[in-house]
Every structure is written in C-alpha cells, then in structure tokens.
Amino acid sequence: MYRYDEFDQAFVEERCHQFRSQVERRLKGEISEDQFKPLRLQNGLYLQLHAYMMRIAIPYGVLSVRQLRKLAEIARRFDRGFGHFTTRQNIQYNWIKLEQAPDILDELASVGMHAIQTSGNCIRNTTCDPYAGVAIDEIEDPRVWGEIIRQWSTIHPEFLFLPRKFKIALTGAAEDRAAILFHDIGIRIIKGDGNETGFAVYVGGGQGRTPVVGSLIRPFLQKKQLLSYLEAIMRVYNLHGRRDNIYKARIKILVKALGIEEFTSQVEEEWQKLDKPSIDLPTKEYQRIAKYFEPIALKPAPIEDEQVAARRASDTKFNSFMRNNVRAHKVPGYVSVAIALKEPGKIPGDASADQMDAVADLSERYGHNEIRVTYTQNLVLPNIALGDLLKVYDGLVAARLASANFELITDIIACPGLDYCNLANARAIPIAQDIARRFGALEKAQHIGPLRLNISGCINACGHHHAGNIGILGVDKKGTEHYQITLGGSPGDDASVGSILGPSFPAEELPQAIETVVSTYLSLRENEKETFLSTYRRVGKEPFKHALYDSEPSNSNGLSDALEKV
Amino acid sequence: MSAYYRGGFLQDSWVYISDDAEIPERNQDIIVSLPHWRVNAITLTKRKGRLGIFVKPDDSFEKGSDNLSGLSLISISFPKFSDGRGYSQARMLREQFGFAGEIRARGEVLMDQIPLMMRCGIEAFEVTHEATIAALKAGTLPGISHTYQSPVSKRLGNIRRFQN
Amino acid sequence: MMPKTKPSIMTANLLRSGEVVYLGANDTWVRKIESATVAQNEDELAALEEAAKQAFEAQLVVDVYAMDVEVENGKTKALSVREIIRAAHGPSV
Numbered sequence: 007m008y009r010y011d012e013f014d015q016a017f018v019e020e021r022c023h024q025f026r027s028q029v030e031r032r033l034k035g036e037i038s039e040d041q042f043k044p045l046r047l048q049n050g051l052y053l054q055l056h057a058y059m060m061r062i063a064i065p066y067g068v069l070s071v072r073q074l075r076k077l078a079e080i081a082r083r084f085d086r087g088f089g090h091f092t093t094r095q096n097i098q099y100n101w102i103k104l105e106q107a108p109d110i111l112d113e114l115a116s117v118g119m120h121a122i123q124t125s126g127n128c129i130r131n132t133t134c135d136p137y138a139g140v141a142i143d144e145i146e147d148p149r150v151w152g153e154i155i156r157q158w159s160t161i162h163p164e165f166l167f168l169p170r171k172f173k174i175a176l177t178g179a180a181e182d183r184a185a186i187l188f189h190d191i192g193i194r195i196i197k198g199d200g201n202e203t204g205f206a207v208y209v210g211g212g213q214g215r216t217p218v219v220g221s222l223i224r225p226f227l228q229k230k231q232l233l234s235y236l237e238a239i240m241r242v243y244n245l246h247g248r249r250d251n252i253y254k255a256r257i258k259i260l261v262k263a264l265g266i267e268e269f270t271s272q273v274e275e276e277w278q279k280l281d282k283p284s285i286d287l288p289t290k291e292y293q294r295i296a297k298y299f300e301p302i303a304l305k306p307a308p309i310e311d312e313q314v315a316a317r318r319a320s321d322t323k324f325n326s327f328m329r330n331n332v333r334a335h336k337v338p339g340y341v342s343v344a345i346a347l348k349e350p351g352k353i354p355g356d357a358s359a360d361q362m363d364a365v366a367d368l369s370e371r372y373g374h375n376e377i378r379v380t381y382t383q384n385l386v387l388p389n390i391a392l393g394d395l396l397k398v399y400d401g402l403v404a405a406r407l408a409s410a411n412f413e414l415i416t417d418i419i420a421c422p423g424l425d426y427c428n429l430a431n432a433r434a435i436p437i438a439q440d441i442a443r444r445f446g447a448l449e450k451a452q453h454i455g456p457l458r459l460n461i462s463g464c465i466n467a468c469g470h471h472h473a474g475n476i477g478i479l480g481v482d483k484k485g486t487e488h489y490q491i492t493l494g495g496s497p498g499d500d501a502s503v504g505s506i507l508g509p510s511f512p513a514e515e516l517p518q519a520i521e522t523v524v525s526t527y528l529s530l531r532e533n534e535k536e537t538f539l540s541t542y543r544r545v546g547k548e549p550f551k552h553a554l555y556d557s558e559p560s561n562s563n564g565l566s567d568a569l570e571k572v
Numbered sequence: 573m574s575a576y577y578r579g580g581f582l583q584d585s586w587v588y589i590s591d592d593a594e595i596p597e598r599n600q601d602i603i604v605s606l607p608h609w610r611v612n613a614i615t616l617t618k619r620k621g622r623l624g625i626f627v628k629p630d631d632s633f634e635k636g637s638d639n640l641s642g643l644s645l646i647s648i649s650f651p652k653f654s655d656g657r658g659y660s661q662a663r664m665l666r667e668q669f670g671f672a673g674e675i676r677a678r679g680e681v682l683m684d685q686i687p688l689m690m691r692c693g694i695e696a697f698e699v700t701h702e703a704t705i706a707a708l709k710a711g712t713l714p715g716i717s718h719t720y721q722s723p724v725s726k727r728l729g730n731i732r733r734f735q736n
Numbered sequence: 737m738m739p740k741t742k743p744s745i746m747t748a749n750l751l752r753s754g755e756v757v758y759l760g761a762n763d764t765w766v767r768k769i770e771s772a773t774v775a776q777n778e779d780e781l782a783a784l785e786e787a788a789k790q791a792f793e794a795q796l797v798v799d800v801y802a803m804d805v806e807v808e809n810g811k812t813k814a815l816s817v818r819e820i821i822r823a824a825h826g827p828s829v
Contacts, residue, residue: 017718024714028684033752035795036703037682044654045684053799055822057754103753127654157720163691164663167656244660245632279635279668284722353829424818425827433817435829485816 007068007376008153008298010118018115021122021161025049026108033105048128048166050121051107054428058102061124062114066134066152066176067095067379071370074377076117078362084110088358091347093419093470094173095133095379096124100426128166129159129240132174135183136378139301140335140342140388146195146203148178150299151232154287157295158233165240169247170255172240173212185381187211187220187501188473190257191239196226204228209239209269210261215465217472217503218258221266223273230292234285238277242269302374302389307339311392324399326448327410332395339392344412345385345402350446354420354438355383357407364405372398381470382419382458384412414451415459415524416442419470423463423480424487430463432480432487432513437461440517445524454524457538458497473497475539476523477504478516489516491523493550494542505547508555519554526553575676576697576708578690586624586645595619603647606631610638617642626678629657633669640671648694650679659692666693666724683707687715693724742804744781745772745812746788747822748797756822757797763787765797769823770812774805 010018025045032042050061062077069077077097081089084106085099092098102110114120124131132155139147155174159165165172175184178195186192192208205227211220227235243257261269318325331344345365347355357365369377369387372394378386390398402408411417418441421427423434438461445451460474464481471477477492488510495504511519524538526549531541542550574581585601591608595616602616603624609616616623624645633640640646646665648658658677665671676696677689683704686697699705707713746759757765758772766772775781781802788800803819805812814820821828 013718017716017720020716020718024716027714031703033795035793037684039792039798041653041682041684053749053754055818056756056825056827057749105752127656160720161688161716162721163688163719164659165656166688167654167659167685241660241664245657249655279664281667424821425829430818433821433828435827439829487817 007070007149008065008295014118015115017160018118018120018122021049021120022108022111022115025111029104029108044126044167046104046107047126048123049107049111050124051102051104052125052428054100054426055424056426057100058104058107059098059100059426060102060107060110060121061092061096061098062119062121063124063131064095064097064119064379065156066132066138066149067136067381068134068138068149068152069377069379070117071366071373071375071377073117073119074362074366074369076113076119078359078366080110080113081359081362087360088356089362090353090422091355091357091379091383091385093381093383093421093468094131095136095381096131097379098422100422122160123166125171126166127168127170127172129162129168129172129174132156132159132176133184133189133381134176135179136380136386137183137333137342137388138178138378139299140337140340141179141183142334142336143180144178144336145180145197146178147299147301148176148184148193148195150292150296151178151193151195151229152176153295153298154233154292155236158236158287164237165244168240168244169249170252172243172257174236182499185470185473185497185501187499188213188217188470188497189220191236192220193232198226202228205232207235210258210266211501212256212258213467213470213472214256215253215467216258217467218262219501219503220258221261223266223270230286230289231282233287234280234282235273235277237285238273238280241276242272246272301336304337304340304374304389304391306337307391307393309334309338309392311395314392314395317396323408323410323448324396326452327399327408330410330414330452331412335389341390341392341395343387343390343395343398343402344380345387345407346409346412346417347384347407348411348417348442349406349409350411350416350442351439353435354418354442357385361405361407364401364407368398368401382413382417384417410448411451413456413458415445415454415457415476416451418442418459418461419474420461421463421469423461423469427463427468429466430480431465431482432463432489434461434463434469434478434480437478437480437489437513437516441520444517444521453534454528455534455537458495459520460495470497471495472503473501474504475537475542476520478520481510483510483512487513489513491516491519491554493523493547494539496539507547508551522553523550526550573698576686576699576705577695581705581708586622588626588647597621601644603645609643613639613642624674627658627661629655629661631661633664635668638669640665640669640673643671643673645674645676646671647676647678647698650677650681650685653680653682653685658694659688662689662692662694663724683713687713690715691719691721691723743774743776743807743812744784744802744804745769745774746784746800747772747803747819748788748791748800751795751798756825759784759788759791763791765791767825769805769814772805772812774807774812775802 052059174191175186175189177184194206207224208220209223373387374389420434420438424430458475460471461478462469462471473495479490490510492504601622622644626647678698760766
C-alpha cells in the first residue's frame with residue numbers, strides 16, 4: 007500500500023501547521039465563524055449536536071496496522087474510547103474539542119494520515135472496492151488510481167469552493183462493490199480492445215433529496231488521460247453547478263438539467279482545451295505510485311484445510327462465520343475476512359479502541375499489515391492464509407468482533423442520526439438496535455438471506471437508504487420521529503433507487519413494520535435462494551403495501567410463523 | 573486604489589467605471605464591465621489610458637470572438653469567498669487564452685484563499701479585510717508550499733508534485 | 737402590556753469544546769438546562785439575545801439560537817426530541 011515519501015510528509019505537516027494557525031486566528035477573533043467554517047470543514051471538523059465531530063480520511067478504505075493503532079490511540083486520548091466507521095470508508099470521532107484538533111492532526115500526520123477535504127464543498131475521499139487487489143473477479147487493482155485521484159484532488163486550488171460536495175468512487179472488478187453508480191463520478195476499470203484496460207466513466211449519480219443513478223459519460227477513457235478528463239468534468243461543474251440553492255447544487259442536478267448528451271458535449275469540449283500534459287500523470291510518476299500496490303508475495307496453498315473443515319463441522323457459529331464473512335481470495339489458500347461491526351444491539355459501525363487494537367494485532371500477525379474499511383461500516387482483513395483462519399477467528403471472538411452477519415439483515419447500515427448529528431430529523435441508532443435485536447438470532451438472519459437494510463436520520467441520506475433493499479428514512483412529523491420505508495433499492499451493478507411504500511410509521515411501530523415486510527417476503531419467495539431484492543423485483547410493492555397498510559396493524563405472528571417453517 | 577502584489581501593497585491608477593457612467597478622459601486607466609467592453613471594445617482601446625475589464629462569476633469568454641490583446645488587466649470578482657468560479661476563470665484566462673496581463677481578485681478576498689488564487693494565475697488582490705491586510709504586510713500568508721498540481725501557465729509539463 | 741410568547745431560553749455550543757450550553761444568570765453559560773434564564777416575553781428574550789450576541793462576538797460561543805421551553809413545577813424542560821437529546825449532553829443510546 008502507499009507510503010508517504012518526503013514530499014507527502016512535508017505536505018501534510020505544512021497542512022497541520024496551516025490549520026493550527028487558522029484555529030488560533032479563530033480563537034482570537036481574527037477570522038469570523040463564517041470565514042473559519044469552510045476551513046475547519048476542509049479539515050474534517052463538524053460542529054455536531056454535543057461536540058465537534060472529526061472525520062478522518064481513510065483513502066480508498068485502506069489502512070496499515072500502524073495507522074489503525076494510531077486511530078485507537080486517538081479514540082483513547084481525545085475521544086471517549088471509540089470511533090465510527092462511515093459509509094465513505096472514513097472514521098469519525100464524536101467528542102472532539104476544537105482546541106485539540108490541531109494536536110490530533112499532528113498525530114495523524116505522524117502515520118501518514120489526515121482529515122483533508124473530508125467535508126466542505128470540495129472533492130471528498132475517493133472510495134473503492136474493499137476487496138481491491140485480492141478479489142477473484144478483479145480486472146485490475148483500482149487502489150493505485152484511488153491514490154492518484156487522492157493526490158490530484160488534494161488542495162487542488164481550482165476546486166476547493168465548488169457549488170457543493172463532490173464524491174468519487176472506483177471499482178476494478180466484474181462486480182461493483184463500491185456503489186459507483188450512486189456517486190458524482192463513478193469510475194470502472196474495463197477491458198478495452200486488445201490487452202489494454204481503460205475506464206468507463208459515469209457522472210451524476212447520488213442520493214440525498216433527489217436520488218438518481220449515474221449516467222455514462224464516457225464508455226472508454228484511456229487510463230493515462232483520467233486526471234485531465236476529471237478536471238474537465240470538475241470545471242464544467244464548478245462554473246455551471248447551481249449556487250443559489252444548496253438542495254439543487256450537486257452535479258446530478260446539472261446533468262439532469264442539461265441532459266447527459268449536452269453535459270457530455272460541454273465536458274468533451276472543455277477537455278479538448280485543457281493542457282493535458284500539465285495535468286495527466288507522467289508515466290514515471292504513475293510507475294512510482296503503482297509500485298506501492300504490487301501484489302504481496304503470497305504463496306499459493308491448498309484451498310482446503312482439515313482443521314477449518316473440522317471446526318466447521320463442530321462449531322455452528324464458526325460455520326456461519328465461514329459462510330457469511332469469509333470470501334475466496336485471488337491466491338489459492340488465502341481468504342478475505344469481513345469483520346462486521348454490527349453485533350446486534352450495539353451501535354452499527356462503531357469500534358472501541360480495544361477492538362481497533364485487536365484488529366491491528368491480528369493484521370500484524372496474520373494479515374500482512376493491511377486492513378480495509380467497507381462503505382457498509384465494516385472492516386476487512388483482505389489477506390489471511392486459510393491455515394491462520396482459526397487463529398484469526400478466535401482472536402475476533404475474544405474481541406467481540408466475530409458477528410457472523412456480514413451482508414445479512416442485521417448488518418444494518420445506519421447514520422449516527424439525531425443522537426449525534428445536527429442535520430438529523432430523527433434518531434437512527436435505536437431503530438437499528440431494535441431491528442437488529444428482533445432479527446438477532448443468526449439462524450433467523452441466515453434464513454432471510456442477503457439483505458441490505460439502510461437507515462438515514464434525514465434526507466441527506468448518509469445512511470444510503472435509497473440504495474437499501476429495505477430503506478428507512480427518519481422524518482419529523484409534527485415534532486415526533488416518524489420513519490418512511492422504501493423497498494427495492496440496490497447499490498451495485500443493478501443500481502436502483504428504493505420506492506416509497508406508503509405513509510410513515512411512528513418510532514414505536516416501525517420495527518414491527520419491518521418484521522411485516524420481512525415475513526411478507528418469506529411468504530412470497532419462490533425458494534430459499536431467491537433474495538429479498540429478487541422477490542421484490544418479481545412481485546412488486548403491492549403485496550408489501552397490502553401487508554403493511556391494508557391488513558391489521560399488528561401482524562406480530564407473521565414473522566414467527568414464517569420462521570417456524572425453518 | 574491599493575492592491576497587493578507579491579511583495580507588497582501598491583497604489584495604482586485603476587478606476588472602475590460602471591456601465592452608465594461617462595468614460596473619463598483619455599489617459600485614465602479604466603476598468604469596465606465585460607459586456608460593456610464587448611460592445612465598445614474598439615473605442616475603448618483607442619484611448620491612451622490602459623484598459624481593464626471586470627468579470628462576474630457567471631461571465632464567460634468566447635475563444636473565437638473575444639480578443640483580449642487590448643486588455644492590460646482583468647479583475648475577477650469573488651462576491652463571496654465561497655463562490656469558487658473565479659478560480660476556474662483565472663486558470664482559463666491564463667491557460668486557454670494565454671492572457672499575459674494582470675489578473676486581480678476583488679470582493680471577499682481573504683488570506684486563506686489568496687495562496688490558492690495565486691496558484692490559479694491571479695497575481696494581484698484588492699483587499700479590505702483588516703486581518704488579511706495585516707497578514708499580507710507581515711508576509712505571513714498561510715499557504716502550503718508543496719503542491720500536487722502543476723502551477724498554472726508555467727507549462728512545466730511533467731512536474732507533478734511541485735514545490736514553490 | 738407585553739405580548740406573551742412561549743417561554744424561551746438561549747442555547748449555543750462553546751467555541752473551544754463544542755459543548756452544549758445555555759445562557760444563565762449573570763450572562764454566564766451553563767450546562768444544565770434547568771439553570772438557564774427563561775425569557776417570558778419578547779423584551780426579556782431580546783435582552784438574552786443581546787447578551788448571547790456579545791458572547792458570540794467575544795469568541796466564546798457559536799451556533800447561538802433561541803429555543804422554546806416549558807417550565808413545569810419550576811423546572812425548565814426542552815420540548816423537541818432534538819433539544820431533549822442536547823440537554824442530556826449525550827446520545828439516547
């Protein structure tokens with residue numbers, strides 16, 4: 007993975023120094039709050055409900071052991087002993103003081119990390135497939151481009167005061183695990199004619215108030231022209247994106263207003279005028295960065311392990327863990343292990359400092375020093391030898407990190423909501439906890455099968471509810487917390503925006519409503535292999551609407567009846 | 573008026589002329605609006621005084637029809653420091669139009685943005701914010717000398733990571 | 737006769753720490769909502785707003801605003817879910 011050289015280190019230290027002086031000036035009153043706000047946002051610092059929240063960048067979701075240990079230390083020293091992994095592969099701390107922020111940035115800089123541009127109207131963290139570099143279906147490792155985009159976009163002087171925030175996502179595999187179609191720019195590595203690979207570029211996807219799936223702007227772009235092409239898109243957006251209304255300021259609005267053909271033509275025209283050689287990466291620089299992402303030298307090994315097989319037979323929890331959390335690796339004899347930060351009843355996406363250290367230890371001993379963050383608020387150890395899997399699993403069990411519910415209904419993606427966030431209309435965490443408890447038994451969750459359940463506490467959709475198979479949106483209805491259910495969203499290659507089912511439910515009734523939705527699915531699915539999403543797409547929303555709104559409100563036996571048949 | 577250039581504040585002789593005002597005597601250096609210049613370019617360039625134009629965030633230039641050769645100065649407006657269109661305008665003027673005259677920033681010009689404006693090809697700044705004036709006089713601009721993007725209009729091509 | 741408005745108080749976050757605070761007696765900022773000075777009418781609220789504005793300009797607080805409260809048995813209580821959570825200085829979970 008990338009390691010800062012002298013240049014990167016000097017850069018980030020200058021940035022720390024700059025921010026420290028900005029904070030001092032703010033505390034002295036030499037700049038107003040209005041003038042300071044974009045500066046602190048561009049260093050990841052939000053003022054939230056109870057305190058400042060700091061969002062630290064984890065570029066394209068990749069962490070080293072040293073970095074994860076530093077995050078644990080920051081949780082202990084500056085926060086209340088935990089951190090929250092986010093839907094953009096970053097980490098957030100909820101209890102930060104402004105006066106400590108410069109010290110925190112210094113600590114981060116010492117391990118090659120920062121909080122630059124994790125907020126504000128600028129290009130944010132570029133996210134990526136958490137299995138980049140190790141996935142069996144990989145076409146080409148996207149991480150090198152994640153690093154290239156990171157450097158290009160960091161304190162790019164032209165694009166720090168955009169109409170609104172800007173998010174880019176990258177995938178390099180056959181399956182899109184980075185939800186690129188829901189980003190302002192989505193980039194997919196594809197095979198071109200002959201042996202070369204290039205990029206398919208999508209633009210104008212997004213969630214929030216007006217969710218929309220991105221449009222293809224360029225079916226094939228030569229890799230060496232990526233940065234100049236991105237600059238052309240950014241410039242058109244910077245000049246023509248709306249600035250009169252923050253709810254209409256994202257690039258998706260501009261693309262929709264112009265239409266993709268006109269938008270494309272403006273971008274292509276601008277691109278022709280750009281001085282590409284001064285923007286595109288020289289080959290030498292590309293090679294320098296690419297070297298850091300050369301595959302780790304892993305020795306292929308047998309894909310079966312006797313001890314693993316024996317443990318699967320004797321330990322049902324481990325068997326489930328193997329089934330749900332462990333994924334095959336490019337190199338035979340290796341696996342990738344997902345660590346679900348979703349123990350039912352706990353706060354989704356949160357990890358304690360001790361847990362972060364435990365993961366770091368496991369990665370150091372067995373994981374070749376690397377950890378990944380998923381946009382579903384979980385972690386991954388991408389490189390684990392099958393022969394070490396049991397030791398890793400036992401280590402996770404000891405740290406209470408062995409929830410075998412990865413990608414199941416209790417692997418809930420939830421924003422912090424009104425418990426922490428200034429923008430929220432309703433709480434998300436207690437709803438997530440209640441739902442997770444109801445489906446907490448692993449057999450239940452497994453019986454239901456793969457299911458994305460997303461909760462957002464407000465229309466900003468940080469919980470990505472539009473892309474949830476089941477989406478829940480918190481709304482304020484006359485001062486009380488209500489929740490609207492959407493069904494049929496999907497974040498991947500078959501991207502779709504969920505459809506609103508009907509009137510919202512008060513908090514007390516929402517978890518039961520979710521049980522009704524699930525039991526309806528179970529009663530309608532053709533067989534155990536038909537996922538929730540497939541069933542929904544086959545039968546449509548009517549049966550679910552009927553079950554929720556037409557029948558008696560309390561269908562509490564429905565779910566247990568359905569599960570008795572398990 | 574007074575404007576800051578790399579090194580210090582200078583009194584200059586530029587005067588902004590609104591569209592409905594009378595164009596002053598021939599020797600006066602004047603800055604007129606972009607639309608006004610487009611209509612009156614010929615008469616304006618005949619004057620002895622230098623000619624500049626001021627540009628609003630939603631103004632754009634036409635490569636084919638706008639001839640910037642008669643202009644000594646372009647003043648780019650930042651009505652709110654958070655309106656970033658001026659950065660693109662400056663870069664386009666330098667890189668696509670090859671404009672070699674003075675580009676200055678006016679409006680809400682603050683010390684934290686001045687280094688970024690400089691990197692986009694803006695070389696002079698009309699500053700009213702007190703703390704910014706003080707910082708400029710003390711030479712303490714909070715910029716970062718290491719950059720990941722090539723400097724504008726230097727056409728240095730293959731230098732990606734650049735240190736001032 | 738002063739028009740009667742809903743009782744209200746001033747709230748903000750401390751600039752340095754981000755903590756939730758309320759404007760209390762003698763223009764000090766307090767953590768406990770019960771200790772907040774309650775304005776019973778527009779004039780009283782205007783006075784509170786002025787004091788809060790000065791604190792903002794003195795770099796003490798940010799995000800200052802007035803909020804409605806109810807006073808029950810002499811105890812000041814927040815009305816909305818958001819303000820109840822803020823007054824508790826922590827999440828509900």
